Amino acid sequence: MGQTVDAGVATAPAPAPPRVTQRSLGRRLMMRPEIGSLVGVILIYIFFFVVASPFRSTASLATILYASSTIGMMAVPVALLMIGGEFDLSAGVAVTTSALVAALFSYNLNLNIWIGVLVALVVAVGIGFINGYLVVRTRIPSFLVTLGTFLMLQGLNLAVTKGVTGAVASQDVSQMTGFSSAATIFASSVPIGPVSVRITVFWWILFIAISTVLLLKTRVGNWVFSVGGDANSARAVGVPVNKTKIGLFMVVGLMAWFVGMHILFSFNTVQSGQGVGNEFLYIIAAVIGGCLLTGGFGSTIGSAMGALIFGMTTEGIIYAGWNPDWFKFFLGIMLLLATVLNAYVRQLASRR
Amino acid sequence: MAVETKPVTAKEPLVEMRDVGKRYGNIRALSGISLRVRAGEITCVLGDNGAGKSTLIKIISGLHQHDEGELLVDGEDVRFTSPRDALNRGIATVYQDLAVVALMPIWRNFFLGSEVRQPISRARLLNTGFMKTTSRSELLKMGIDLPDMDQPIGTLSGGQRQCVAIARAIYLGARVLILDEPTAALGVKQSGVVLKYVAAARDAGLGVILITHNPHHAYMVGDHFVLLSRGEGKLDCKRAEITLDELTRQMAGGDELSALAHELER
Ligand SMILES: Nc1ncnc2c1ncn2[C@@H]1O[C@H](COP(=O)(O)OP(=O)(O)OP(=O)(O)O)[C@@H](O)[C@H]1O
Ligand SMILES: [Mg+2]
Numbered sequence: 001m002g003q004t005v006d007a008g009v010a011t012a013p014a015p016a017p018p019r020v021t022q023r024s025l026g027r028r029l030m031m032r033p034e035i036g037s038l039v040g041v042i043l044i045y046i047f048f049f050v051v052a053s054p055f056r057s058t059a060s061l062a063t064i065l066y067a068s069s070t071i072g073m074m075a076v077p078v079a080l081l082m083i084g085g086e087f088d089l090s091a092g093v094a095v096t097t098s099a100l101v102a103a104l105f106s107y108n109l110n111l112n113i114w115i116g117v118l119v120a121l122v123v124a125v126g127i128g129f130i131n132g133y134l135v136v137r138t139r140i141p142s143f144l145v146t147l148g149t150f151l152m153l154q155g156l157n158l159a160v161t162k163g164v165t166g167a168v169a170s171q172d173v174s175q176m177t178g179f180s181s182a183a184t185i186f187a188s189s190v191p192i193g194p195v196s197v198r199i200t201v202f203w204w205i206l207f208i209a210i211s212t213v214l215l216l217k218t219r220v221g222n223w224v225f226s227v228g229g230d231a232n233s234a235r236a237v238g239v240p241v242n243k244t245k246i247g248l249f250m251v252v253g254l255m256a257w258f259v260g261m262h263i264l265f266s267f268n269t270v271q272s273g274q275g276v277g278n279e280f281l282y283i284i285a286a287v288i289g290g291c292l293l294t295g296g297f298g299s300t301i302g303s304a305m306g307a308l309i310f311g312m313t314t315e316g317i318i319y320a321g322w323n324p325d326w327f328k329f330f331l332g333i334m335l336l337l338a339t340v341l342n343a344y345v346r347q348l349a350s351r352r
Numbered sequence: 353m354a355v356e357t358k359p360v361t362a363k364e365p366l367v368e369m370r371d372v373g374k375r376y377g378n379i380r381a382l383s384g385i386s387l388r389v390r391a392g393e394i395t396c397v398l399g400d401n402g403a404g405k406s407t408l409i410k411i412i413s414g415l416h417q418h419d420e421g422e423l424l425v426d427g428e429d430v431r432f433t434s435p436r437d438a439l440n441r442g443i444a445t446v447y448q449d450l451a452v453v454a455l456m457p458i459w460r461n462f463f464l465g466s467e468v469r470q471p472i473s474r475a476r477l478l479n480t481g482f483m484k485t486t487s488r489s490e491l492l493k494m495g496i497d498l499p500d501m502d503q504p505i506g507t508l509s510g511g512q513r514q515c516v517a518i519a520r521a522i523y524l525g526a527r528v529l530i531l532d533e534p535t536a537a538l539g540v541k542q543s544g545v546v547l548k549y550v551a552a553a554r555d556a557g558l559g560v561i562l563i564t565h566n567p568h569h570a571y572m573v574g575d576h577f578v579l580l581s582r583g584e585g586k587l588d589c590k591r592a593e594i595t596l597d598e599l600t601r602q603m604a605g606g607d608e609l610s611a612l613a614h615e616l617e618r
């Protein structure tokens with residue numbers, strides 16, 4: 001081959017002048033999925049900073065970050081899954097399921113709460129595995145498969161809780177052995193100067209960092225983009241498509257467990273009906289953050305921007321003294337704007 | 353592996369099909385197909401739309417499995433269950449319909465499924481620098497000069513994308529290269545570039561299976577010709593045994609073409 005290839009080198013044009021590279025730098029920035037949502041975050045911050053004076057204090061910032069982190073932590077795996085081309089509508093109730101499992105199991109068998117925490121971990125990751133396995137096996141769209149598990153879990157949460165406790169919530173676990181150590185990990189506050197910041201904010205930042213490295217700097221990350229972008233092409237070059245997808249569903253389960261533990265250890269008891277509807281907040285955060293609904297494009301930093309927009313809007317409306325009913329209206333506008341922007345980005349990307 | 357224990361003579365085929373048949377439910381896509389691919393030779397598979405060409409190569413590349421006959425790699429009877437199996441035996445395929453992931457950067461596509469990682473000391477993270485420079489220089493060898501390896505591959509032309517897929521297969525150390533209609537969507541000049549690269553792969557000692565509709569392209573580079581018609585082998589001959597005119601005539605259905613030419617005469 002040497003000869004022909006060398007001939008190719010000889011006839012190839014000289015390397016491009018720097019001008020071309022520089023121009024593409026601006027375009028490359030435009031192509032980052034989180035750019036649009038970053039602009040959104042800045043604008044919304046300025047907006048509430050101007051109209052709501054309580055919004056300006058550092059204590060409010062801590063509150064906003066906390067509100068954002070509760071959605072943002074789940075938005076991380078949901079964004080990964082969306083980049084991988086799938087949805088999980090059961091993500092919201094799976095959080096409640098894992099919290100309930102930990103509480104009901106350890107309380108009613110009178111065990112150390114950590115045993116319940118571990119059982120909940122197995123259950124939550126197991127739910128993710130079942131979701132993923134059903135999706136790759138049946139080839140039914142994940143939207144439908146997880147709609148099924150969503151309904152099943154919702155029913156189980158209510159029925160099992162009522163069956164075990166006779167009430168709609170789990171028993172109070174705050175007096176159980178192991179509670180304080182678990183509460184420190186999942187639901188404590190960290191004082192920073194005069195304000196105290198909920199620990200979930202730091203966990204959230206850690207999860208964003210890990211997932212970003214995973215997506216951009218590891219082999220698995222490459223596979224995630226490829227299975228969402230074009231699963232058949234990915235399979236043809238040897239990417240383990242099914243394992244990647246099942247793994248992504250399991251990561252959603254893992255995070256549902258983590259967030260479930262946070263809820264359990266900050267409220268000591270779990271309402272069996274909660275969590276319904278949150279799956280859409282996670283998906284909205286991911287989409288506002290630049291994830292394409294069709295898969296293959298997005299970032300978890302973007303999902304964090306989406307969650308910040310969520311947190312700032314919920315809290316900002318309260319600080320401004322407005323009727324909180326407006327919140328959903330705002331969120332709807334954000335989602336529409338983000339979708340239009342994403343469609344534009346996709347057009348740019350597939351332009352010849 | 354069989355390759356290491358048995359001395360592979362120049363005559364021994366890398367890949368051989370014996371009386372292979374394949375059905376899709378009721379549709380009989382292939383039957384009684386025999387074919388050999390040797391190192392340093394190009395075997396062209398020709399045939400009309402729906403003749404079974406893509407089906408044939410999807411069996412060799414592990415995407416589908418045959419129902420009848422034998423598939424031998426280095427003389428060993430095999431049955432691939434996934435493209436990974438075929439890749440592990442050095443069989444790389446550039447598909448007609450599944451070449452690249454459009455939204456991903458060029459360099460990520462180039463190394464997809466065979467990513468290069470850093471040593472353990474650096475947590476086995478991707479060696480992005482190496483992959484970017486390598487994909488760029490490999491493409492430069494094909495005369496494709498792209499300054500930005502980060503641009504989505506969907507922004508390239510069809511020919512450039514084919515070239516990326518071919519360059520990838522060769523770079524990743526394929527022994528057998530399968531190309532499904534690489535020139536179908538290309539202009540004259542880009543077809544020439546692709547064919548030149550196919551010839552380069554042959555000269556490098558790869559066994560090549562080239563699928564095409566175009567007898568001119570086939571005759572330019574081919575050593576062997578296999579003609580499929582409705583899933584059956586209609587012709588199997590060496591280059592020395594056939595002329596371009598005869599190949600074209602056979603492809604067009606032989607006498608049917610003369611009849612058609614007569615009909616269309618003005
Ligand atoms: N996955 C499939 N399921 C069912 N039938 C199929 C499938 N793939 C191909 N076929 C059928 O098998 C026959 C051969 O198809 P194949 O794609 O191999 O033809 P081809 O020679 O590659 O055609 P073309 O030149 O148009 O690419 C056709 O009748 C086709 O409809
Ligand atoms: Mg075909």
